[in-house]
Amino acid sequence: MRDLFVDPLCRAEDLGLPIPPTPYGVSVCLPLWEHVIGYEEKDPAVVSKFQSGYPRFFVPPLVQGLMDLVEKECAGSGEKVLVFPREVHAQRGSDYVRKHAGVQARVLEWGPEKLGVLVFPKEVYDVARRFWRFCGELVSARQAEAAAGIGGSGSAVTFEEGEAAQRTIKERLAGITGQRPEDVFLFPSGMAANYAVHRMLTALLPGRKTVQLDFPYVDVLKLQEQFGSGAHFLPFNDEDDFERLREIVKGEPLAGIFAEVPSNPLMKCVDLRKVVEMLFVEEKDVPLIVDDTVATCVNIDAFLLADVVTTSLTKAFSGMGDVLAGCVIVNGDSPFHDDFTAFLQANADHSLWRGDAVALEVNSRDFVQRVKTMSRNSVALYEFLSEHPAVDKVYHSIADESGVYDHLQRADGGHGSLLSFVLKDRSKTPSVYDAMEFCKGPSLGTNYSLACPYTLLAHYDELEWAESCGVDRSLIRFSTGLEPEEVIIERMKRALELASA
Numbered sequence: 282m283r284d285l286f287v288d289p290l291c292r293a294e295d296l297g298l299p300i301p302p303t304p305y306g307v308s309v310c311l312p313l314w315e316h317v318i319g320y321e322e323k324d325p326a327v328v329s330k331f332q333s334g335y336p337r338f339f340v341p342p343l344v345q346g347l348m349d350l351v352e353k354e355c356a357g358s359g360e361k362v363l364v365f366p367r368e369v370h371a372q373r374g375s376d377y378v379r380k381h382a383g384v385q386a387r388v389l390e391w392g393p394e395k396l397g398v399l400v401f402p403k404e405v406y407d408v409a410r411r412f413w414r415f416c417g418e419l420v421s422a423r424q425a426e427a428a429a430g431i432g433g434s435g436s437a438v439t440f441e442e443g444e445a446a447q448r449t450i451k452e453r454l455a456g457i458t459g460q461r462p463e464d465v466f467l468f469p470s471g472m473a474a475n476y477a478v479h480r481m482l483t484a485l486l487p488g489r490k491t492v493q494l495d496f497p498y499v500d501v502l503k504l505q506e507q508f509g510s511g512a513h514f515l516p517f518n519d520e521d522d523f524e525r526l527r528e529i530v531k532g533e534p535l536a537g538i539f540a541e542v543p544s545n546p547l548m549k550c551v552d553l554r555k556v557v558e559m560l561f562v563e564e565k566d567v568p569l570i571v572d573d574t575v576a577t578c579v580n581i582d583a584f585l586l587a588d589v590v591t592t593s594l595t596k597a598f599s600g601m602g603d604v605l606a607g608c609v610i611v612n613g614d615s616p617f618h619d620d621f622t623a624f625l626q627a628n629a630d631h632s633l634w635r636g637d638a639v640a641l642e643v644n645s646r647d648f649v650q651r652v653k654t655m656s657r658n659s660v661a662l663y664e665f666l667s668e669h670p671a672v673d674k675v676y677h678s679i680a681d682e683s684g685v686y687d688h689l690q691r692a693d694g695g696h697g698s699l700l701s702f703v704l705k706d707r708s709k710t711p712s713v714y715d716a717m718e719f720c721k722g723p724s725l726g727t728n729y730s731l732a733c734p735y736t737l738l739a740h741y742d743e744l745e746w747a748e749s750c751g752v753d754r755s756l757i758r759f760s761t762g763l764e765p766e767e768v769i770i771e772r773m774k775r776a777l778e779l780a781s782a
Contacts, residue, residue: 282301285729286762290720298310301603307605308720308731309333309722317737336422337413337419343431346425346431347420347429355391359403361402361409362400366419368390368395370630371389373416373418374409377416378408381411384401386401415476417475418470418630421469421605421636435639447467450594453642454598458578460612464610464613466609467594468608468632469605469632471593480508483510489536491536493512493514493540494538498541499740501572513529517549541575542571542689543697545699549676550681554685554688572592574596574726575678575725576696577697579597580690584610588616588621590610591608599644600727604644652697657766658763658766659677661769666702670705672703672704698725699726703753704780706780710734710755714732714776716775717776736756737754
């Protein structure tokens with residue numbers, strides 16, 4: 282396989298190749314700025330080259346092959362299908378399609394493993410795919426490969442081996458976080474973990490809105506807006522949002538408050554200590570849900586403040602970028618613990634497919650050591666970029682002014698792999714991005730460094746709104762990998778020379 286440390290996927294001819302270059306790669310190479318625009322504009326010259334894509338936004342070839350097979354067997358004229366790990370997932374998709382398109386879809390079971398199949402009129406395909414994107418309850422490439430009878434790396438894994446791998450993963454996460462393995466719940470993606478938490482909150486606390494603090498990863502907010510009773514969004518561009526939050530807390534019962542530590546892509550940390558104090562003073566019992574994906578549980582202990590922690594295990598926990606997975610961990614000391622764990626146990630549709638579980642367990646064996654190296658590299662790159670004359674602003678958790686990152690940071694913890702930056706001359710951004718000698722595509726936390734024009738990829742249809750929240754449309758997000766620090770800085774220096782010319 283191509284060595285991404287010395288030969289990254291960054292050249293024009295690499296367009297559309299999976300990152301990493303295997304059938305299971307969850308990212309896709311977008312080597313030029315114009316390719317990003319072409320992807321967002323659905324330019325056939327660009328999208329026709331795609332051999333992969335982030336699985337919630339792009340149906341991987343192996344999964345599409347399974348869907349084609351199921352469609353021939355199960356769909357009628359003018360119908361299409363989506364395939365899910367279980368029937369209950371397809372049923373939730375049917376509910377979404379009925380609500381948002383006014384169409385009754387059919388739900389079936391298919392194959393020896395009883396995959397869930399959603400059958401619907403082809404004209405509502407985009408609506409069904411929105412559910413696929415927001416819920417994250419996906420059939421993985423490995424599972425699709427085995428279900429379609431192709432074979433593949435996971436087909437020989439037994440049920441018992443998969444269960445053993447999941448137990449090991451839970452114990453690994455519990456050991457790092459100081460929580461109990463039985464309070465760790467696994468899901469087929471990070472978004473599926475968030476979706477489960479949101480379903481839990483809206484089931485146990487019906488009719489209540491949630492609150493999103495700070496500018497979050499795009500679909501975490503959209504999930505709260507699309508499902509349940511809606512959400513209040515407070516971007517925290519200024520301190521006044523604390524008073525706005527206080528008025529919301531005083532004025533209505535809430536299902537939960539969501540936050541990221543730090544946020545993606547601005548690397549901000551809302552002072553959650555103030556939020557917890559506010560809830561105490563106002564005598565309001567509202568669960569706090571924190572996503573620690575960017576920082577990782579190696580670097581921070583979000584349970585000092587959070588009732589529930591969500592994490593995308595696709596990112597640094599795996600590192601390889603070839604497994605989609607997520608987790609929910611319930612704080613054993615939370616007053617909500619018993620109700621939350623009872624819900625998650627009763628709705629036990631949270632697991633990894635056995636082949637993915639085994640791959641993730643192997644990938645994560647050196648998780649702690651990798652995170653420490655990535656952290657050192659990101660801090661070194663932050664310091665380099667902060668002093669570079671062509672760079673206007675760098676966003677990194679080391680620059681957190683709220684003090685909450687320091688509060689949550691473990692005694693031996695560092696910082697995550699992620700940072701973002703903008704250039705003084707925004708017009709130079711495309712040429713600098715094009716010149717970067719790093720893998721270029723969505724995702725983060727990979728063992729190899731990874732860059733993307735985040736705002737264009739995540740908010741192309743709402744760039745003005747994103748900028749009103751402080752997210753520059755020319756922002757480049759960068760995830761430092763395990764390459765030597767001097768290699769990362771030298772490559773970045775060469776790319777930035779174009780901006781200084």
